Structures are given as C-alpha cells and as structure tokens.
Amino acid sequence: xxxxxxxxxxxxxLGHLGYGSRAELKKMAKQGRITLNGxxxxxxxxxxxxxxxxxxxxxxxxxxxxxxxxxMHKPAGVISATEDTREKTVxxxxxxxxxxxxxxxxxxxxxxxxxxxxxxNDGALAHELLSPxxxxxxxxxxxxxxxxxxxxxxxxxxxxxxxDGYITKPAKLQVLSIQETGVQVTSRISLxxxxxxxxxxxxxxxxxxxxxxxxxxxxxxxxxxxxxxAKGSYRELTEEELKLLSGYSPGTxxxxxx
Ligand code: URA
Numbered sequence: 001x002x003x004x005x006x007x008x009x010x011x012x013x014l015g016h017l018g019y020g021s022r023a024e025l026k027k028m029a030k031q032g033r034i035t036l037n038g039x040x041x042x043x044x045x046x047x048x049x050x051x052x053x054x055x056x057x058x059x060x061x062x063x064x065x066x067x068x069x070x071x072m073h074k075p076a077g078v079i080s081a082t083e084d085t086r087e088k089t090v091x092x093x094x095x096x097x098x099x100x101x102x103x104x105x106x107x108x109x110x111x112x113x114x115x116x117x118x119x120x121n122d123g124a125l126a127h128e129l130l131s132p133x134x135x136x137x138x139x140x141x142x143x144x145x146x147x148x149x150x151x152x153x154x155x156x157x158x159x160x161x162x163x164d165g166y167i168t169k170p171a172k173l174q175v176l177s178i179q180e181t182g183v184q185v186t187s188r189i190s191l192x193x194x195x196x197x198x199x200x201x202x203x204x205x206x207x208x209x210x211x212x213x214x215x216x217x218x219x220x221x222x223x224x225x226x227x228x229x230a231k232g233s234y235r236e237l238t239e240e241e242l243k244l245l246s247g248y249s250p251g252t253x254x255x256x257x258x
Contacts, residue, residue, distance in 0.1 A: 007049045011026070026044050036048055068121060069125075070237070071234060073232065074231075074232075076112045078092070082102075082103075104120070109217060115215075115216040116223060139217070140216065142189055144186065144212050147185050156171045156172070162207055163203060172192040221248050221250070222244035
C-alpha cells in the first residue's frame with residue numbers, strides 16, 4: 001500500500017509485534033533464537049523484506065505487516081487523538097496487539113460525535129484522504145432542531161457562510177424524517193460534505209438558524225459504517241475496501257457526488 005519501502009530492520013519489525021525491546025531482541029539474537037531465511041542472525045539491525053523473507057523466532061514463523069487499517073465505530077465521549085493526559089482516546093479502545101503499530105485517526109470527529117473513523121499507521125494514505133484537493137465525501141446523519149426543508153437544502157447546495165466568513169462547498173442535504181415531541185420539532189437529516197473544516201456540520205446548521213443535537217458519520221469515501229459494528233468496536237478493512245480506498249478518486253461512484 002502507498003509505496004512504502006520494502007525492507008526494514010528486523011528489530012523494528014519484531015519490536016512492533018511485541019517480541020521485545022531493542023535490547024531484549026539483541027539478547028535473543030545472541031542466543032541464536034532469531035533466523036532469517038534459515039540462517040541465525042546476530043545483528044538485529046539486519047534488513048529484511050517482510051513480504052519475501054522468512055523470519056523465525058524460536059523456530060516459529062513471524063507474520064509481519066507494515067500497515068494496519070481499522071474501521072472504528074467511534075462512540076461519543078472519546079477523543080480523536082492518539083494520546084491525552086485527561087481524556088480517553090480512540091487509541092485507548094484498541095488492544096495492545098494493534099497499538100504496537102502506532103495507528104492514528106485519519107481526520108477528527110468531535111468528542112460528542114459518533115460513527116465511522118478510519119485508524120491507520122499509513123501516513124501516505126492518510127495524507128491523500130485528508131488532502132483538500134481530493135474532496136473525499138463524508139456523509140453524516142444528524143438530529144437537528146427545527147423543520148428542515150427545501151430552503152436549507154438549497155442553501156447547503158449553494159454553499160453557506162460560516163461564522164468565520166468561510167463559504168462552504170456545495171453539500172447534499174436530505175431530510176430523512178421530521179419528529180415532533182411536545183413543543184419541539186426536530187429533523188433527522190443526512191448531509192454529505194467534501195471538506196472537513198472545524199465543527200463543519202454543526203456550524204453549517206448554525207448558519208441556517210438550527211442546531212445539531214446528535215451527529216454520526218456514516219460514510220467516508222468508499223467506506224460505509226455497517227449497522228452490525230457496535231459502538232466502540234472496530235474491524236480491519238477488507239481487501240476490497242483497501243483497494244477502493246487506495247485507488248480512490250471521488251466521483252467514481254454516483255452516490256458519492258454531493
Ligand atoms: N462536523 C462537526 O461539526 N463535527 C464532527 O465531529 C464532524 C463534522
């Protein structure tokens with residue numbers, strides 16, 4: 001994926017997989033416990049190609065990969081960061097076996113926003129997906145105050161002016177349902193935007209006199225959040241999703257167009 005270099009230091013690979021610290025691996029190599037293509041290695045700085053070479057520790061084959069790609073259903077209450085002294089982060093929801101790969105979230109969802117979040121350690125892919133010139137569409141479902149209708153749909157299609165003067169790119173707004181509870185009317189909507197300004201969805205609704213009460217991301221580029229993925233859980237991307245993502249060019253799927 002994304003043209004990474006093919007050979008890497010053996011101690012780096014084994015370290016990632018939790019076999020031990022650099023010093024521990026050095027000791028293990030001295031003890032003759034690490035082999036590369038059948039030959040004992042003494043220098044753990046030796047380079048190997050994880051796709052071509054056979055690395056064994058204590059006679060057991062090491063299965064290595066450089067990158068991981070996880071699709072998480074982010075729950076509300078955790079922040080989209082790799083570490084924080086006070087708040088729980090999305091990385092805290094992962095087991096050590098994934099954390100050793102140093103994944104990070106691709107873009108951010110607010111602390112109170114739920115939904116699809118991609119986590120990876122593939123910097124090149126993340127950079128591509130976040131690049132403003134890529135216009136990767138992101139779809140959100142939200143409950144917002146008021147009866148949303150043709151007026152707001154038209155305004156969002158033309159672009160609205162946010163509180164800092166920024167004019168948003170055309171966005172596709174759909175009304176899924178209207179609820180009336182007592183005196184309050186709320187609308188469940190779906191919104192697809194192709195940019196990612198700070199608090200963008202919340203600020204777009206503020207610009208038309210509404211307010212977001214609940215926000216969930218349901219899609220990003222070719223990725224969809226399935227109903228079966230519970231809040232707080234995650235899964236690896238499928239081969240098919242990875243292929244779609246790495247060759248992703250917006251506008252290839254009709255429903256991606258705002
Ligand atoms: N827009 C928002 O306002 N918040 C999010 O978390 C994502 C998009």
